[in-house]
Amino acid sequence: MVGIGDDGALLSPPKGDAIVATMDTLVENVHFLPGLDPQDLGYKALAVNLSDLAAMGAQPGWAFLALTLPEVEERWLQCFAEGFFSLAEQFNVDLAGGDTTRGPLAITLQALGFVEEQLALRRSAAKPGDGIYVSGTLGSAGLGLKILQKEVGWSDPEAVERLLRPEPRVLLGMALRGLAHACIDISDGLAADLHHILDASGVGARIDWSHLPLTDSVQRYIAETGDWLMPLSAGDDYELCFTVPSEKEPMLGACLQNAGVAWHRIGTIEQQSGLRLDKGGEVTVLLPAGYQHFS
């Protein structure tokens, strides 16, 4: 591979594999609060892209970083690089190129991964009868943001950590190849992202409130505020939401035991369009009320 130092990077993917490419931009004041630790920023810029690769079942390969900075601060860059490479090394991601420019702080990261084309996980593959699953817990990053913004009067370091240092579910995504039908990562909130699966697959779904994986802190937040929509609408969880055909559901335990994260069945894909939430027997229709860019 020709890396940084030529006009482009020269990459050799495994013969026959398709390339999976993702791109995400983080802008100060839009995607992160000013003054954020550059180490967290370097980590997260890569994490959100690896999360997209995971949602396709791809193995990460290379990253390209476009960094726009108001001025060059050696210390800032060093911390950013530390955060970035701590995650890159964990998943053998090579920083293969990029561009550094002067301007308002923004980070665009592009990641390339690879997967056998017929095994790639797509949003459009959900089928009626599939079980709907999510990894990890819901709403933790959303609670973390409310804590940092002082909307909540108490703290939970784990929730803040989940916001600043989401763990891309790379091993889970790879383990779901040939097992899951549809898959997406939850970046805009479960309601919005599950709607993406439903729209792309031409199906509907019913999920059960009592099955949503919520931490004690998120349950406390809901008890105090009544804001039960938060874990369904808050973004930044970067967990995977995936659907599994019923005949393969019994295999999940064995197949996902090395994926490094817990997972829960929260509902079922149905023929009837729309997303229905069963909350103690009362069924409401959920709109894709997740975080909207340019809202």
Place this chain on the structure above:
Amino acid sequence: MVGIGDDGALLSPPKGDAIVATMDTLVENVHFLPGLDPQDLGYKALAVNLSDLAAMGAQPGWAFLALTLPEVEERWLQCFAEGFFSLAEQFNVDLAGGDTTRGPLAITLQALGFVEEQLALRRSAAKPGDGIYVSGTLGSAGLGLKILQKEVGWSDPEAVERLLRPEPRVLLGMALRGLAHACIDISDGLAADLHHILDASGVGARIDWSHLPLTDSVQRYIAETGDWLMPLSAGDDYELCFTVPSEKEPMLGACLQNAGVAWHRIGTIEQQSGLRLDKGGEVTVLLPAGYQHFS
């Protein structure tokens, strides 16, 4: 290919080819003047990346666009898209994904192309005795910038066009596979970019002032100002600079006749390090005084 609408794009490069990846960011007030026609901006964001692919001898395949905008203006986006796609269609480039975010105006574009790995053109392959060539003319974009900035009291629409709408030398780069030793695109000025070849290849060079391809307008600018360094140090020409072994120089005429651009021999690669300019018998050493980021 799964395009925009899934977590990532799924791309299938030609079997056995290596992937060439480039990334460039354009920031308002740094890389372009405020108020620039969005159509020119859309064109140029892609052009500078295709130019990098051309410098590697790669065939363009896909582009990923990260667009950061202060606000959504339909008219602006439409013009930007028109400029972008006018060039994308010319070279069969698919817009395969990207990200749109709110923030200070900036454009990061990533392009992927492909080439047989052993045929990829590299900066590091120049050998003593190679002829040094450039396509097109030098300094035209630099003059165009001086005209827009009103540093010059007259105009030349062709020079301004060269600044705003550089033509990526894609066909030339592909025609140079197996023919040229080293190749680079001239984005930071000939002196700086030829130095990149010399440094990467561990060689030096001598170029002849009288052989530099200069338009009448650039010659007029030099005659009026005495600024003869401009065509060597001004950036944004996006021509290719390449070296060719002497035994292959006689084949250039036949091999490059469909490349769609003129080319000139401007000097020779030498064993002795450094870049020497012969200007009417007087030899000066040229430093890489091109445009420097963060200068």
